[in-house]
Amino acid sequence: xxDISTAYHRYRFLGDEFLTWLWFMLENSQNLFTSVDADCAxxxxxxxxxxxxxxxxxxxxxxxxxxDAGLEEGRLALRKGALVSEMALVFKTGEYxxxxxxxGESLNISSLKTPGPTFPQSSEEIDVFLLxxxxxxxxxxxxxxxxxxxxxxxxxxxxxxxKQVSSIRKWINAAGV
Amino acid sequence: xxxxxxxMAITRYRVEGKIEGAATETVRRGLIxxxxxxxxxxxxxxxxxxxxxxxxxxxxxxxSSFLFGNLFxxxxxxxxxxxxxxxxxxxLSIETADRLAKxxxxxxxKDEKAxxxxxxxxxxxxxxxxxxxxxxxxxxxxxASLLFFTNLRAANEQLEALFKRSFNVGLxxxxxxxxxxxxxxxxxxxxxxxxxxxxxxxxx
Numbered sequence: 001x002x003d004i005s006t007a008y009h010r011y012r013f014l015g016d017e018f019l020t021w022l023w024f025m026l027e028n029s030q031n032l033f034t035s036v037d038a039d040c041a042x043x044x045x046x047x048x049x050x051x052x053x054x055x056x057x058x059x060x061x062x063x064x065x066x067x068d069a070g071l072e073e074g075r076l077a078l079r080k081g082a083l084v085s086e087m088a089l090v091f092k093t094g095e096y097x098x099x100x101x102x103x104g105e106s107l108n109i110s111s112l113k114t115p116g117p118t119f120p121q122s123s124e125e126i127d128v129f130l131l132x133x134x135x136x137x138x139x140x141x142x143x144x145x146x147x148x149x150x151x152x153x154x155x156x157x158x159x160x161x162x163k164q165v166s167s168i169r170k171w172i173n174a175a176g177v
Numbered sequence: 178x179x180x181x182x183x184x185m186a187i188t189r190y191r192v193e194g195k196i197e198g199a200a201t202e203t204v205r206r207g208l209i210x211x212x213x214x215x216x217x218x219x220x221x222x223x224x225x226x227x228x229x230x231x232x233x234x235x236x237x238x239x240x241s242s243f244l245f246g247n248l249f250x251x252x253x254x255x256x257x258x259x260x261x262x263x264x265x266x267x268x269l270s271i272e273t274a275d276r277l278a279k280x281x282x283x284x285x286x287k288d289e290k291a292x293x294x295x296x297x298x299x300x301x302x303x304x305x306x307x308x309x310x311x312x313x314x315x316x317x318x319x320x321a322s323l324l325f326f327t328n329l330r331a332a333n334e335q336l337e338a339l340f341k342r343s344f345n346v347g348l349x350x351x352x353x354x355x356x357x358x359x360x361x362x363x364x365x366x367x368x369x370x371x372x373x374x375x376x377x378x379x380x381x
Contacts, residue, residue: 004350
């Protein structure tokens with residue numbers, strides 16, 4: 001077993017590649033997300049995406065923010081060798097939506113907003129509230145873990161370079177920027 | 178930020194190992210043994226310990242107060258005191274002047290200065306109230322997973338150390354490598370491939 005700190009830094013690229021692949025899948029294969037969670041009506045990029053280019057001497061960081069922000073600059077950054085290091089996502093079912101940010105290097109989740117009841121006034125209702133809140137959180141965590149699982153199996157398969165990477169390259173270069 | 182917050186930050190863990198004996202009783206003992214202790218009116222600058230999710234300023238692990246359905250829910254509390262350098266400088270000047278007047282010396286030796294600084298710092302720490310930070314924990318014992326409601330590295334490190342000390346089981350933080358290695362159900366050959374993996378060139 002590798003030392004935890006070494007493993008964290010040595011394989012941090014996996015998280016950034018996962019988010020970059022996720023962006024590609026968001027635009028090209030939404031049915032993947034339905035296959036992971038049948039409730040998923042759509043997975044969308046939220047109001048923030050951060051890209052980092054570590055191939056340059058100093059790390060270049062591009063942040064795109066705003067509800068209606070165009071992602072052209074992000075695609076251009078990908079073309080120059082950047083990867084997605086952080087992104088806001090919106091997971092939608094027919095009725096509800098979950099919003100959260102995910103960081104590539106740690107896969108940590110932040111700014112998670114779940115649907116469901118607000119904190120109850122009476123102490124008798126707190127058990128029910130906590131169990132519902134936990135289920136709601138776990139829906140997103142399980143979803144992300146299962147999508148990541150697919151990504152890892154794909155990444156370790158012989159199909160990764162010839163099929164996935166070549167499709168991602170075409171997608172990156174197809175944008176008319 | 179915690180589980181009741183409208184906007185949550187979460188670090189995920191896998192719990193490594195099983196508790197020997199009755200889990201609820203062992204967890205209760207670990208929580209009580211390592212509960213937060215108050216450092217107000219004490220010459221301490223930091224305290225780390227468990228506290229109750231519902232009453233974080235009055236830790237109490239009686240009965241099933243930390244059990245909600247099949248989940249253990251409690252909190253990590255980190256109390257800190259800070260003394261600003263300006264405050265220390267002011268009180269050190271006063272104490273130094275007082276000491277010189279009493280001893281009729283012109284200067285304090287290096288050792289005397291160090292001892293006086295330590296004494297002044299301790300006196301100030303007794304007078305400064307601590308600031309608590311509270312981070313919720315949801316531990317699903319059955320599936321060996323744990324959610325920690327913060328992404329702060331220092332708090333994560335405190336959690337990992339205190340958890341091991343309290344329950345004698347370890348925590349593995351979930352990040353890209355550990356998520357692949359321990360959650361993805363890899364075969365032996367895939368695990369070997371994972372170890373040797375290098376970054377992909379997406380740009381052409």
